[in-house]
Amino acid sequence: MKLSEPDWDLYRTFLAVLRGGSLSAAARSLGLTQPTVGRQVEALEASLGAPLFLRSPLGLTPTALAEALRPQAEAMAATAEALLRMASGQGQGVRGTVRLTASEVVGVEVLPPILAGLRVRHPALEIELVLSNAVDDLLRQQADIAVRMVEPRQEALLVRRLGEIPVGLYAHQTYLMRCGVPQQPEDLADHTVIGFDRETPAIRAMRERLPAVAQLRYALRADSDVAQLAAIRAGFGIGFCQVPLARRTPDLVRVLPAYVELRLGTWIVMHSDLRSAPRCRAVFDGLVDGLRSHVER
Amino acid sequence: MKLSEPDWDLYRTFLAVLRGGSLSAAARSLGLTQPTVGRQVEALEASLGAPLFLRSPLGLTPTALAEALRPQAEAMAATAEALLRMASGQGQGVRGTVRLTASEVVGVEVLPPILAGLRVRHPALEIELVLSNAVDDLLRQQADIAVRMVEPRQEALLVRRLGEIPVGLYAHQTYLMRCGVPQQPEDLADHTVIGFDRETPAIRAMRERLPAVAQLRYALRADSDVAQLAAIRAGFGIGFCQVPLARRTPDLVRVLPAYVELRLGTWIVMHSDLRSAPRCRAVFDGLVDGLRSHVER
DNA sequence: ACAGCTTCATTGATTTTCGTATAGCACATC
DNA sequence: GATGTGCTATACGAAAATCAATGAAGCTGT
Structure with a gap:
């Protein structure tokens, strides 16, 4: 043996x-x-x-x-992939592949123009986008850089806090014309509310701060926040949406603005091991710049 | 090429x-x-x-x-080591190696009797103890089970909250006879205080809650909490110590009990992947049992 | 029922890889 | 200055892994 x-x-x-x-x-x-x-x-x-x-x-x-x-x-x-990624982009200059992870809404709605700009500035840069809510992507080596709504506590990470993204309840104009506009938090019980499928850290924080919302019964549950946004835009019901995103769709109306106001902190996180890699620095800094306009400091 | x-x-x-x-x-x-x-x-x-x-x-x-x-x-x-560890203990029955990580005080002062008891119950069990304060040991695959004073937020982890360990300021009797007993937090400025070398999450939490302590000038800094404990026992000065540990040394006297009272949450964390491994379950459960007496719920 | 597809197992020829042995170089010690 | 110990680089025979080809077995659709 x-x-x-x-x-x-x-x-x-x-x-x-x-x-x-x-x-x-x-x-x-x-x-x-x-x-x-x-x-x-x-x-x-x-x-x-x-x-x-x-x-x-x-x-x-x-x-x-x-x-x-x-x-x-x-x-x-x-890890082997991460090693190869690291080796391939080692020469000076911004080239090679960077794996980036973010939540789905951010990846679909916010990042594309930023990444496009990065790509214009660095033509040899290649970006892989991993849309997921798992916070441990970085330590599991499945991504190089992460955009997260949870404050990372690990030590070996390079962290930059960007600010806070305001989140509110929104509904499409047509829905509100059909079902009325809730005036008090209690009114939500009579409305169609879009909620979350599984518990994520961001959602947990939300529950703690908004006990009125925590006890709602959801008419639609979706683990994908993109699906939720699509449902809101389609007039399905009332749901949570980041304020900067909602502004892009003029037909979305904020609901109960005086009662439901949530602020999600936003962080960009990177392995400190990758500090010396030029392409990672470039993406990191590019994200910091690009997300400023989307975030309230 | x-x-x-x-x-x-x-x-x-x-x-x-x-x-x-x-x-x-x-x-x-x-x-x-x-x-x-x-x-x-x-x-x-x-x-x-x-x-x-x-x-x-x-x-x-x-x-x-x-x-x-x-x-x-x-x-x-x-990761390769973790894989081998996993494979070696796969048969039913509690055997094989478990890598355990904890802070130094816990590893030196608290765990040994618990591990001894585990070893008696499971003679084929082997335990490797890694004493470190790095919280990311688990996700980096460097340990199977962790005893931590910081709440883990990662998702793929199996977490059990045990309770809280009270922490207070202590000094040896001889020191207090020599230098006097501080009566107010401000008196600490005239005393020899033992502090921390680098910032850990637990210390950060401490600073936030005890602003009076945060501004102290330390006469001795040590990154090892074991060294701090040894210094306190030797009558070097005043320092932080877990209350259950201080009780074992009768000559240690609590200082400013009315002002400085800190409670550290305690968690046992394990990869959820390891749930099915009998030896990991055994150590996990053994730690839960053994640490109960050391923790206030 | 039968042909066609995919699967794993087995065998012999070939290529690749490894180990032993040797040479060459730099530094330290006597 | 001679000697010893550490290291790398090279050459050649041996061992081991690989590939290609073939056989056998099971599922699927006609």
């Missing part, structure tokens, strides 16, 4: 098999042949001392162990 | 060379030979398209690129 540490490359083929579902698919994606992949999986199983897959002629079925190991393998892949 | 993704194992030898400072040292630590390591480094350089080391007869000097890539390589190594 071998106790030596397995070749790291075996983890890559293991993950490819897990993703592809078969040795052949993994071999295709890796540019190898099926027998090679099979042997490498065998080698990893021998090294770990336990089987990873149940072989069958239709494909491989991962065992519980393989499923348990998958997150770590994915993490290694993400 | 090859643009294909390099073999992941090359990253491991790269990191070994970085750590060892020479091809030969890396070869020894990896169980390989020096020519092999040299060839693999060459292969990685060819794959990245840039040199990683400056060769000289006394050893290799890492280039700026190599230094920039080091954090990612370390992250890959940590």
Whole structure:
């Protein structure tokens, strides 16, 4: 029985098999042949001392162990990608790929013009946009720079606080003409309210500050804030929207402005390891500049 | 010029060379030979398209690129270790290694009896204790379970809040006999106060709540809270100490109990990926039980 | 029922990689 | 100044991994 540490490359083929579902698919994606992949999986199983897959002629079925190991393998892949990204953009000058993560509304409504401007200034810059609400993207190496509405507390991060984005309740003009305009927070109980599917840190903060809103029953739940915005614009009901975004659609009317006023802090976060990478500095600074107009300080 | 993704194992030898400072040292630590390591480094350089080391007869000097890539390589190594840890303890039953991280005081003063009890109940359980104040140990895969004084906000974590640990100012009896007992917070200006070297989240919270303390000039700064405790016990001066810890040393006297009272929240945190690992559940639950007596709910 | 597709397993030839041995260089010690 | 120890670079034979080709088994649609 071998106790030596397995070749790291075996983890890559293991993950490819897990993703592809078969040795052949993994071999295709890796540019190898099926027998090679099979042997490498065998080698990893021998090294770990336990089987990873149940072989069958239709494909491989991962065992519980393989499923348990998958997150770590994915993490290694993400880190390997980050390493390559880092290496590719190392020369002086702003070039290479930057992975950027942000919430969906920000990514769809706010970032595009900023990124377009960055691209004009730095033609060799490539940007990958990951729209997600997971705050741990950075530490899991799945992104280089993050735009977040939650204050990051980690130490190894380079943080810039931009200010606050005001958030209010909005509804489309047609909805208000149809259903009336609520005058008191209690009136919301008789209205169609658009809410959130799952609890995010930003939402939790909102609940704490607005107990009246916390107990509402939502007529539509969507985990995507873009979908919520679309529903508001379509006149479905009343929902939360960032004030600078709502201003762009003239038909959106603010509801209960005196009662519901929320301010979301906004931060730009980057690995401090990436400080020396010119392309990351460029994107970081570009975001700081570009988001100023969207934020109240 | 090859643009294909390099073999992941090359990253491991790269990191070994970085750590060892020479091809030969890396070869020894990896169980390989020096020519092999040299060839693999060459292969990685060819794959990245840039040199990683400056060769000289006394050893290799890492280039700026190599230094920039080091954090990612370390992250890959940590993840690989986590994967192996996961695989080794997969069979049912509590066995295998669990990496535990905690602050230094907790690790030195509080955890040992708890871990001893766990070890008695589970003889096949092995525990690695990492004493550090970095909160991102978990997401960087450097530890499986963490005992923290800061509320974690990440989503993919399994969190259990235990309660609060009271913290107060303490001094040794001999010091107070020598220098007198302060009666007002202002009196601290005339005393020898032991403080912190660098800013941690817990300290930041402390500063916010106790502005009188924030402006003190410290006679001794130590980043290790264990060193602070030792200094207090030795009669060096007045410093912060967890109340349950101070009770164990009868000669320690609480100072300004009416003015300085701080409560540190305490959390146990674990990757939710590890929920299914029996040994992690065992340690998690054991910590919850063992720390109850040390915490006020 | 049968042909076509996809899957995994096995085998032998080939290419790649690794290890041993050796040479060359720089620094420290005696 | 000779010697010893550390390091890297190179050459060559051996071991190991790879590829290509083939066989067997199961699902799918006609």
